[in-house]
Structures are given as structure tokens and as C-alpha cells.
Amino acid sequence: MTPAAPAPAMSSEKPTPAQLAQKELAQRAPVSVNDDVPAKVEVHDLNVYFRANHAIRHVSLSVKPQTVLAVIGPSGCGKSTFIRALNRMHDLVPGARVEGKVFVDGKDLYARGIDPVLLRRRVGMVFQRPNPFPTMSIFENVAAGLTLNGIGGNHAETVERCLRQAALWDEVKDRLKHAGTSLSGGQQQRLCIARALAVEPEVLLMDEPASALDPIATAKIEELIHELKERYTIIIVTHSMQQAARVSDNTAFFYLGELIEIGQTAQIFTNPRERRTEDYVTGKFG
Amino acid sequence: MENGRPGAENLGDRAFNGILWVLGIMILVVAGLIVLNLALVARPLAKDHSIWGFITQTRWDPVEDHFGALTFLYGTLVTAAISIALAVPVAIGLSLFITQFAPTKLGRVLTIPVELLAAIPSVVYGLWGLFIVVPWLRESIEPWLGKYFGWIPLFQGPPIGLGYLASGMILAVMILPTIVSVSVEVMKTTPETNREAALALGATKWEAVMMAVIPYSRAGIVGAVLLGLGRALGETMAVTMVIGNTPQISASLFAAGYSLPAVIANEFAEATSNVHVGALAGLGLILFATTFLLNAGARVLVTAVQKGPSRVRG
Amino acid sequence: MNLHASFTYRKVVDRGMAVVCAVFFALAFIPLLSVLWLVISKGAAGLSWAFFTQLPKPVGEVGGGIGNALVGTLFMVALACLIGLPLGVGAGVFLAEKGDGTIGNTVRFMAEVLSGVPSIVVGIVAYALVVVPMGHFSALAGAVALSILMIPTLARATEELVRLVPGSLREASLALGVPHWKTSLRVVIRTAMSGIVTACLLAVARAAGETAPLLFTALNNQYWNTDPRAPTASLTVAIFNYAISPYDDWHAKAWTASLVLLIVVGLLNIASRVLTRNRLKGAR
Numbered sequence: 001m002t003p004a005a006p007a008p009a010m011s012s013e014k015p016t017p018a019q020l021a022q023k024e025l026a027q028r029a030p031v032s033v034n035d036d037v038p039a040k041v042e043v044h045d046l047n048v049y050f051r052a053n054h055a056i057r058h059v060s061l062s063v064k065p066q067t068v069l070a071v072i073g074p075s076g077c078g079k080s081t082f083i084r085a086l087n088r089m090h091d092l093v094p095g096a097r098v099e100g101k102v103f104v105d106g107k108d109l110y111a112r113g114i115d116p117v118l119l120r121r122r123v124g125m126v127f128q129r130p131n132p133f134p135t136m137s138i139f140e141n142v143a144a145g146l147t148l149n150g151i152g153g154n155h156a157e158t159v160e161r162c163l164r165q166a167a168l169w170d171e172v173k174d175r176l177k178h179a180g181t182s183l184s185g186g187q188q189q190r191l192c193i194a195r196a197l198a199v200e201p202e203v204l205l206m207d208e209p210a211s212a213l214d215p216i217a218t219a220k221i222e223e224l225i226h227e228l229k230e231r232y233t234i235i236i237v238t239h240s241m242q243q244a245a246r247v248s249d250n251t252a253f254f255y256l257g258e259l260i261e262i263g264q265t266a267q268i269f270t271n272p273r274e275r276r277t278e279d280y281v282t283g284k285f286g
Numbered sequence: 287m288e289n290g291r292p293g294a295e296n297l298g299d300r301a302f303n304g305i306l307w308v309l310g311i312m313i314l315v316v317a318g319l320i321v322l323n324l325a326l327v328a329r330p331l332a333k334d335h336s337i338w339g340f341i342t343q344t345r346w347d348p349v350e351d352h353f354g355a356l357t358f359l360y361g362t363l364v365t366a367a368i369s370i371a372l373a374v375p376v377a378i379g380l381s382l383f384i385t386q387f388a389p390t391k392l393g394r395v396l397t398i399p400v401e402l403l404a405a406i407p408s409v410v411y412g413l414w415g416l417f418i419v420v421p422w423l424r425e426s427i428e429p430w431l432g433k434y435f436g437w438i439p440l441f442q443g444p445p446i447g448l449g450y451l452a453s454g455m456i457l458a459v460m461i462l463p464t465i466v467s468v469s470v471e472v473m474k475t476t477p478e479t480n481r482e483a484a485l486a487l488g489a490t491k492w493e494a495v496m497m498a499v500i501p502y503s504r505a506g507i508v509g510a511v512l513l514g515l516g517r518a519l520g521e522t523m524a525v526t527m528v529i530g531n532t533p534q535i536s537a538s539l540f541a542a543g544y545s546l547p548a549v550i551a552n553e554f555a556e557a558t559s560n561v562h563v564g565a566l567a568g569l570g571l572i573l574f575a576t577t578f579l580l581n582a583g584a585r586v587l588v589t590a591v592q593k594g595p596s597r598v599r600g
Numbered sequence: 601m602n603l604h605a606s607f608t609y610r611k612v613v614d615r616g617m618a619v620v621c622a623v624f625f626a627l628a629f630i631p632l633l634s635v636l637w638l639v640i641s642k643g644a645a646g647l648s649w650a651f652f653t654q655l656p657k658p659v660g661e662v663g664g665g666i667g668n669a670l671v672g673t674l675f676m677v678a679l680a681c682l683i684g685l686p687l688g689v690g691a692g693v694f695l696a697e698k699g700d701g702t703i704g705n706t707v708r709f710m711a712e713v714l715s716g717v718p719s720i721v722v723g724i725v726a727y728a729l730v731v732v733p734m735g736h737f738s739a740l741a742g743a744v745a746l747s748i749l750m751i752p753t754l755a756r757a758t759e760e761l762v763r764l765v766p767g768s769l770r771e772a773s774l775a776l777g778v779p780h781w782k783t784s785l786r787v788v789i790r791t792a793m794s795g796i797v798t799a800c801l802l803a804v805a806r807a808a809g810e811t812a813p814l815l816f817t818a819l820n821n822q823y824w825n826t827d828p829r830a831p832t833a834s835l836t837v838a839i840f841n842y843a844i845s846p847y848d849d850w851h852a853k854a855w856t857a858s859l860v861l862l863i864v865v866g867l868l869n870i871a872s873r874v875l876t877r878n879r880l881k882g883a884r
Contacts, residue, residue, distance in 0.1 A: 121777035145776035302781030310694030323728035379624030407809025490614035520718025
């Protein structure tokens with residue numbers, strides 16, 4: 001890996017976020033790049049408007065299957081707005097308008113005739129604050145995506161599988177009938193992840209999933225992302241560059257609603273191409 | 287692809303929305319039905335009576351089919367005035383006690399008796415009034431008032447117990463929970479910072495209340511009183527049982543009288559003619575219009591306070 | 601109020617006002633205790649199985665009971681629930697989900713104002729709606745009057761409860777691919793359900809205690825009745841008739857019947873608090 005371009009060598013100065021990120025990167029196994037596999041998610045010229053406000057401007061990017069894309073940028077740069085466009089959550093906001101194409105496995109989610117309700121089962125979402133359904137038990141929460149959609153039958157196998165995938169099974173297997181809200185914050189978030197997995201999505205969108213959690217719970221979630229990567233394609237919004245360095249293969253930097261740069265995580269933090277990216281990752285703003 | 291109306295993503299959504307709209311419009315339908323039916327039943331009255339004539343005359347004659355509402359208006363207003371005069375100071379004091387002077391946990395417990403008072407049915411209050419309050423007034427209070435204050439016309443006349451004073455007192459107990467619950471809600475929305483600023487200036491608890499809480503909640507408290515007044519005007523059973531049901535106007539609080547809801551309750555089932563029924567419905571219309579205006583006014587005042595002080599002229 | 605007055609004076613005023621407020625509190629307490637004490641002490645003596653199950657006896661004869669009145673109240677309140685609960689809760693859900701436009705605001709305004717309409721006026725409306733077309737008094741008319749009384753309060757309470765449900769739950773459900781209407785019904789309303797049940801029980805308690813609108817809709821009946829088209833006795837009208845009669849033993853019956861009414865209303869209030877605790881273990 002090439003060394004970072006502007007790297008203050010003096011130990012008395014505070015390390016930039018990029019340097020901290022590089023430290024994390026150094027501890028990871030190198031990421032293999034597979035160029036022949038077609039992209040799982042492809043975004044073409046995405047624009048999102050909230051009435052007169054042009055919130056997302058001409059964004060195009062692609063995400064390969066079974067990889068993790070981190071979306072970083074200062075507050076208000078449009079990170080959350082961007083990923084919410086990927087499962088058509090803006091359909092529910094009055095005054096919101098989305099233009100452009102979002103392809104998942106070659107099918108445009110915004111094409112005529114596509115049912116937004118059905119597509120949300122293929123593109124799942126985990127939110128910033130854990131939000132288990134308070135009137136349901138742990139078991140019922142995980143199975144909620146299925147039972148609410150009228151898919152009957154015994155969900156015990158699915159629930160166990162998803163709780164295992166979310167690394168929560170051992171902790172809750174004896175109290176599946178307890179309330180979903182009886183768990184700690186970190187456990188609740190993993191419960192929400194299990195719930196999202198139960199409908200068998202192919203893409204998982206995560207909007208700052210660990211920002212409301214303590215460091216230990218955060219570490220568990222990040223470990224989880226590593227495991228989930230083997231079956232799912234993950235796009236994660238994060239305000240922590242170290243977290244991006246720890247979990248992602250590729251990173252996209254957003255600023256003021258525009259995609260400034262996207263590339264391999266290592267490259268973004270050690271050798272960014274764009275001036276604004278460099279300013280951000282070296283901590284000059286944001 | 288602008289979203290004008292988000293949420294109608296499929297047939298199930300459209301059906302659900304449709305049902306909700308129907309249910310919502312039903313409220314408007316109910317309101318319309320109330321006004322329409324009152325007017326319909328009252329129609330025969332309009333043949334020989336003008337609105338002004340109806341309101342200002344006292345003669346109530348089912349035999350000759352000639353009706354005037356003044357006696358009942360007077361009775362209703364007098365009892366309501368007594369009840370407000372008695373209930374408002376107590377209610378405000380109580381609300382202040384619950385929200386400002388009592389420790390929080392105690393305050394929460396103290397609202398339970400208020401809720402219990404609200405839950406007692408009107409006819410039980412009437413029973414209690416008839417057999418407990420009326421004799422008490424007749425034997426103790428009214429003679430005492432007559433002895434020391436008999437020079438005021440309000441306290442003259444034989445103490446029979448039944449009458450305006452009895453109704454006013456029982457009404458006061460009945461409207462107390464209404465005024466208290468709304469006042470407590472309004473006082474609770476006073477920003478803590480206002481009170482703390484006053485205390486930081488060295489004010490005592492009471493002064494902080496006068497400086498911060500009362501001015502902020504003033505409009506809301508007025509709203510609460512209006513709601514209580516509305517309740518007092520429309521209260522039927524307890525008043526019917528203790529007011530004496532005598533259609534007369536009298537300056538004395540000890541006298542028996544009659545109120546709008548009481549005469550409707552007593553005469554409607556056996557009303558003799560369409561005009562008679564119409565007159566009673568006319569009384570009902572007066573009641574409806576008055577309580578409608580009071581409630582609307584109260585709502586405006588209470589929501590103005592809850593939205594913030596900038597909307598309310600202190 | 602003079603902040604420059606002597607501190608002692610201000611302190612005295614402060615303590616004094618606190619005492620005044622406490623006294624006012626006691627003042628409010630006294631009628632409550634008085635009513636409860638008297639109803640229990642005067643009414644308890646008359647409680648008996650016969651009282652609950654027998655028909656009223658004519659004047660002069662000893663004994664008899666309020667059996668038909670009790671059944672009448674239960675019957676009419678049940679009918680009123682059939683009409684009033686769905687309409688009231690449904691209107692409340694409308695206000696919470698769709699109530700942000702002009703029509704929604706008008707509906708909300710109407711619901712608030714209608715909740716203050718005197719019950720006797722509602723009785724006249726029910727008279728016009730049911731008694732006049734039918735040509736005679738009926739339990740149905742009484743039930744209609746009671747349901748009109750239930751609807752506005754229930755609608756406002758339901759709206760508040762549904763609005764309290766956090767938006768994040770709705771989002772979570774939608775993100776799972778659950779359609780809007782199912783999200784509203786099976787997630788949002790389900791979360792608010794315990795509060796809605798409380799509001800319904802309180803509405804029922806209120807309906808059970810109403811007298812005025814029944815006086816010329818359901819009228820009264822000396823016998824058992826479960827036919828909605830016939831006039832019906834009710835607990836509250838029975839209390840009224842006993843109370844204003846000139847007979848002492850009927851006065852005693854009024855107290856006993858009041859005790860029964862207070863027990864019914866009390867049980868409903870207690871039930872509303874008890875039933876709404878979340879049953880799941882460890883639920884917060």
C-alpha cells in the first residue's frame with residue numbers, strides 16, 4: 001500500500017481520521033477484488049428532490065455482490081437520503097420526488113409496474129435506533145416480516161436461522177417468548193437485523209446501525225457485518241471512518257448531495273483522488 | 287413521479303383509506319344530524335313564536351301552546367354562576383397544589399380523587415344532593431346566611447333547602463374535576479425554565495407561581511373554566527332533583543327555580559302537543575348553541591396556550 | 601406582590617398560600633368522601649340476591665328489586681357499544697392517520713366540540729331519529745343516544761393514543777415490505793391497543809351512568825325486556841324514580857341501586873387499569 005500523501009510524522013499532533021482508519025485497515029486481511037462478477041446494485045444518475053430542495057444530485061455507483069459499501073460524509077451530506085432511495089422509502093414522504101434508475105440484479109426498482117412493497121422484501125433496512133415491535137415477543141419480532149405479510153406456517157426454523165445469523169441465538173434461545181423490548185440496546189439492534197434477514201433479502205441497507213450503541217455492542221455489530229457479507233450485499237451509512245475502515249470493502253464519499261469519490265476503502269483513506277475527499281478524511285472539516 | 291398522496295400503494299391500502307375516510311366523515315354527519323334533528327323537532331314552535339319572543343318571555347303554557355324560555359334561562363344562568371363562583375377558586379387552588387406545591391409523586395396520586403369525582407354518575411350526585419345537601423342547607427346554612435346576611439336580597443326568603451343554592455353547590459362539585467384536569471394539563475406545559483428563572487431571582491415558590499406559571503397558563507385556565515361552565519349549563523339530573531322545579535324567577539338564592547335541562551327532562555316524555563315538544567326542542571337548541579360556542583372558545587384558548595405564549599396576548 | 605417586601609412577610613405569604621391550596625384540596629375531598637360513605641352505608645343494607653334478580657313491586661308492597669333495570673342497562677350499553685365503539689375508534693384512527701388536512705382539522709374540531717354537548721340534547725336527537733319514525737319509545741333509541749355520547753370522546757382519545765406510537769415502528773414495518781394498511785392495523789394500532797381498550801372501557805362506564813337521554817328514548821319498563829324495539833328500564837332511571845318518589849322504602853332502594861351503579865362503574869374503571877398492563881414478560 002502506498003503511504004498517505006500528506007502525513008505529519010510528528011507524534012505530538014493529533015492523528016487524522018484517515019490515519020486512524022489506516023491503522024484499522026492494516027489489521028485486516030487484504031480485500032480481494034473480483035471484476036468479472038456483474039454488479040448487484042447499480043445506481044444510474046439518481047436525483048432526489050424534496051419539493052424545491054435538490055437533495056441528491058446525479059449519483060451513479062455500483063456495488064458488487066457479497067461486498068460491503070460504506071457511505072461516509074459530513075452531517076447533512078445526504079447519506080441517509082441516498083440509501084433510503086434504494087428501497088423506495090421516499091415513496092412515503094409527501095413532496096418527495098425521485099428520478100433516475102436503481103438496478104438490483106438488472107431490474108430497475110423505479111420502473112413502472114414494480115410494487116414498492118414487494119421490493120422492500122428484497123432490499124431490507126436496519127435503522128439507527130433499534131425499533132423492535134413492543135407488543136411482540138422476540139420470536140414474534142423476528143417472524144414479523146413473514147407473519148404480517150400473511151405467510152403462515154411454523155416459523156421456528158426461520159427464526160432460529162436468522163437469530164444465529166445475527167449472532168443472537170445463544171443469548172435468547174431460552175427466552176424467545178419474552179418481550180422484544182426486554183433486551184439490551186445492542187441485542188435489540190441484532191434482533192432488528194434478524195428481523196430484516198427473515199424475509200430473505202438480497203441487499204441489506206444499514207443506516208448508522210451502531211451509532212446508538214456502546215462500543216462493545218458496536219464491535220459485535222461490526223463482527224456481524226463481516227459474517228453477513230458472505231450471503232448478503234451490504235450498504236452501510238456511517239459517520240465513523242474507523243468503522244468504515246473496519247467493515248467495508250469499498251467506500252463512497254458524499255458531500256452536499258453529490259458523490260465525490262468512490263473506490264476501495266484502502267485507497268480512499270490512504271490515497272484519495274479528490275481534494276475534498278482528502279480534506280474530509282484528514283479531518284479538515286466535518 | 288411526484289408523490290402527491292403517499293400511502294396508496296395497492297388495493298388493500300385504497301380500501302383501508304376509503305374506510306377511514308368514511309369513519310372520519312361520520313363525525314361530521316353526527317354533528318349535522320344533531321343540528322338538523324333539533325331544528326326539525328323545534329319547527330312547530332316557529333309558527334307562533336319569534337326567536338326573540340321565545341327567549342324573552344316567561345309564560346310557559348302547554349295548555350294554550352304558548353311558550354317562553356326566560357324562566358329557565360334565568361335558572362340555568364344563576365345555578366351556573368353559583369357553581370362557577372364556588373368551583374373556580376377551589377379548582378385553581380387544587381391545580382396549583384397538584385402541579386406546584388406537592389412533590390411530583392404525591393401530585394400524581396392526588397389526581398385520583400379528582401378522577402373519582404368525575405366518574406360518579408349525575409343521578410347519584412342528585413340523590414346525595416336531595417337527601418344530604420338539601421337538608422343541610424335547610425337546617426344549617428340557609429338559616430345562618432339569612433340571619434347574618436338577610437339584608438342582601440340574595441339571602442332572603444324561607445329556607446326550603448331546594449333551590450338555586452343547592453343546585454349551584456352540587457354543580458360546583460360536579461364541574462370541579464373538569465376544570466382541574468384541564469388546568470393541570472395547561473399548568474404542566476409551563477416551561478420549567480420560566481419557573482426556574484423566577485426562583486433564581488430569589489422568588490418564593492408562591493411568587494414563582496404568580497410570576498411564571500399563572501401568566502403563561504392564564505388563557506388555558508380561562509379555557510378550563512369555559513369548559514366547566516359548559517358542563518354546568520348542560521347538567522340535567524342532579525339539578526332536576528334539587529332545584530325545586532318551580533317555574534318562577536326570584537332574586538333569592540334560597541328560592542326554588544327551574545333550569546333548561548330540568549324542564550326538558552320533566553316534560554318531554556309526556557309533552558302534549560307538537561308545539562310543546564317543539565318548545566322543549568327549542569330549549570335544547572339554545573343549550574346546544576351555547577355549549578357549542580363555549581367549547582369552541584375553550585378549545586381555541588387551550589390550544590393557544592399549548593402552542594406557545596407568542597400567540598396569546600399576556 | 602412586592603419582591604422588596606420584607607422576607608419574612610413573603611415567606612408567610614408563601615407558606616400561607618400553600619396551606620390555602622391544601623385546604624382547597626381537602627374541600628374537594630369532602631364531597632367525594634361524603635358521597636361514597638353515604639351510598640355505601642345507606643345502600644348496603646338493601647343488597648340481596650332478591651334485589652338483583654326481582655322485578656320491582658308496586659307501591660306499598662315490600663320487596664322487589666332492580667333486576668330488569670340492571671338487565672336493561674347492560675342491554676342498552678351493549679347495543680350502544682356495537683354502534684359507538686367502531687365509529688368512535690375508527691374516527692380516531694382516521695384523525696391520526698389522515699387527519700392533517702382541512703377536512704381532518706374540521707373533523708377534529710367537531711369531535712372536540714361535540715364531546716361537550718349536554719346529554720339531554722342528545723336525547724332529543726335520538727328521539728327524533730328513532731322514536732318518531734318508530735312511533736314509540738324503545739331500547740334502540742336509548743342505545744343510539746348513548747352511542748352518540750360515546751363517539752366524540754372516544755375519537756379524540758384514540759387519536760392521541762395512535763399518534764403516540766413512534767414513527768420508527770411504522771418505518772420498520774414498511775421496510776420489511778409490509779403494506780401500509782397492514783402496518784397501520786397490525787403494528788401501529790396494535791401498539792396503541794391497550795390504551796384504546798382503556799378509553800373504550802371508560803366510555804362504557806360513562807354510558808352506564810347516563811340518565812337524562814334515556815328519559816324519553818327508552819323511557820322505562822316495569823318488566824323484563826331484551827327487545828330493542830320496546831321501552832326498557834335502566835339502572836339510572838330507576839334510581840331517579842325511586843329518589844323523587846314520596847316513599848321512604850323507595851328512597852332506601854334508590855341508595856341501594858346507587859351502590860350497585862357505583863360498583864358497576866367502579867369495576868369498569870378498575871378493569872380499564874388492570875387489563876392494560878402489557879402481558880409479555882420483561883416488557884418495558
